[in-house]
Amino acid sequence: MISTLGFSQDVITLTDGRTVTAKILELTPDLVKYKKMDNLEGPTYTVPVSDLTKIKYANGSEDTFSASKSDSNTSKTEEENTPNIFKGKFDVNDNETASYIEAIVKNAGAKLLERCVGRADNQSTEIFFADVFRDDVAMELHIPFQVKWDKGLANKERWIRGEVMVNRDGKRQWKYQSDSGLMFKGCAKGIMDL
Numbered sequence: 001m002i003s004t005l006g007f008s009q010d011v012i013t014l015t016d017g018r019t020v021t022a023k024i025l026e027l028t029p030d031l032v033k034y035k036k037m038d039n040l041e042g043p044t045y046t047v048p049v050s051d052l053t054k055i056k057y058a059n060g061s062e063d064t065f066s067a068s069k070s071d072s073n074t075s076k077t078e079e080e081n082t083p084n085i086f087k088g089k090f091d092v093n094d095n096e097t098a099s100y101i102e103a104i105v106k107n108a109g110a111k112l113l114e115r116c117v118g119r120a121d122n123q124s125t126e127i128f129f130a131d132v133f134r135d136d137v138a139m140e141l142h143i144p145f146q147v148k149w150d151k152g153l154a155n156k157e158r159w160i161r162g163e164v165m166v167n168r169d170g171k172r173q174w175k176y177q178s179d180s181g182l183m184f185k186g187c188a189k190g191i192m193d194l
Helices: 093-118
Strands: 010-014 019-027 031-038 044-046 052-056 062-064 126-129 134-135 138-147 158-167 172-179
Touching: 010 031, 031 052, 031 093, 031 134, 062 126, 093 126, 093 172
Parallel strands: none
Antiparallel strands: 010 019, 010 052, 019 031, 031 044, 052 062, 126 138, 134 138, 138 158, 158 172
């Protein structure tokens, strides 16, 4: 007897045009948690909803997301339109806040590696972040982080360090600080949008 297994999968479309074939584990107003379909036993990934344009579920239904979604409801106050990360007490040890920050850093690290190295390999990439703070006057989140990846041909560790600044509208900018000496040809040495 031959049996055929059908694999149901969700497709996540990111704002930068990339798609991820995944199994959605959790969807909150701010975050999506998922596992990649090609590695269901692997790590759980988290991405901010602001980085999504669409999720097409295995059952055929879809959720669409828009950066201007809040603009369509003019009855909302400015406070209601402010992302949760800018509301209340800021605690990096809070699970939701930590997941949000981790998602931003992983996305930024992947974009930097893709831009500077030509690939984003999450298996050999380590992303560290510390000293995160929220500027309540400018309504910005500052996330210093360092991306490390494989040792390369010379068996030397390669890394790049900088900071991601996130404003209340979700716009993200990278600010370069230093690197391991690898010639990046200016790919990440200025301020750039992520």
